[in-house]
Amino acid sequence: MEEPFYFSSDGFRLFGVLHQPDAARRTRHGASLGVALCAPFAEEQKQACHVFVETARALAAQGIASLRFDYRGTADSQGPFTDFSLAGALRDIAAAAALLRERAGVARIALLGLRLGASLALQAASCPPPPADCLVLWQPIVDGALFYRLNIRRMLVRQMMTHGKATGARDTGQADTIDLDGFLATRALCDEIKALSIADSGLRVSDRPPTLLVQIAHTPDPTAELKPLLDRLGPAARFAPFVLEPFWDRLGYVNCSPLIQATVAWLVEQAPSAA
């Protein structure tokens, strides 16, 4: 069953879809674990939407409930994009996790995030009280400054394809907002993103829940981007590399079935038996 609805976070109306397994599939582990899906940033959210839907349905088929939701200021949730902030998104994740726990009646929560959503999930896990019992991080953003630069790069490339040459990033250093490839971001948000450095986050080893760190890249070897995080997470993390096109940055279809199947299998392992 897929139930769309709105819920509240800091007074913002957030749009969510709760994926509940059929009663017949609501197995022992299904009653104990729910998964909140933390979306990536801006354009990447649009491209990745179908993968989140497929993942939620695959989880339901294994008897596990999940919640897809839009952060404040994004997609179908309340507010313009200028309302989006990393601090606000962290509160939205906490609200989503609490709602999932209540609505699905699950004892444990997993956060599954992609790209910036994965970085936020990891950060959320260090906020008291921690909203998650385990984490799935799909190709997290480790270096926010680099990620910001890539967003500017993406915009320049699109300008080049449209006009033959880049017409310039609209970051003049004066405006209160910046056109980030079609998304009007506040300067405060840009500063938040540039300051993001999750490899240096304050997570203590003892606080880290079981984590599946998924690399999605052109190589199975740990990339320079993820290596610092992998080292930081240590033995609490299982590293799962997938040689797969970055589906959040593709116009065409990318078959993500192996990624989804492996993720669901790991989450089933994390769900304690009620027996």
Next chain:
Amino acid sequence: MPEDRIVEDQLKAMIVERLFLNVSPSDIADDDLLMEKFEIDSVRLFEIVIGLEEVFNISLEDDEFSIERFESVKAIAELVRSKLAQSA
């Protein structure tokens, strides 16, 4: 001379790898029009830009984002050599 080919060879290998192309790097001619032959759209071109910045440790300026600089391996190699010469 063999060393003159290094940039082109690295570029072709990077393009095949990062775009998940089902061709061998040697199947790409220096003068092939990449966007036509390999149906490269904006997101794939973005991947090439990121790839060449990582592989060659260079940083493109805004005014270097012009389509003729990316139309072929030969053109991209000229851009890379120019950037490497600047940083030398």
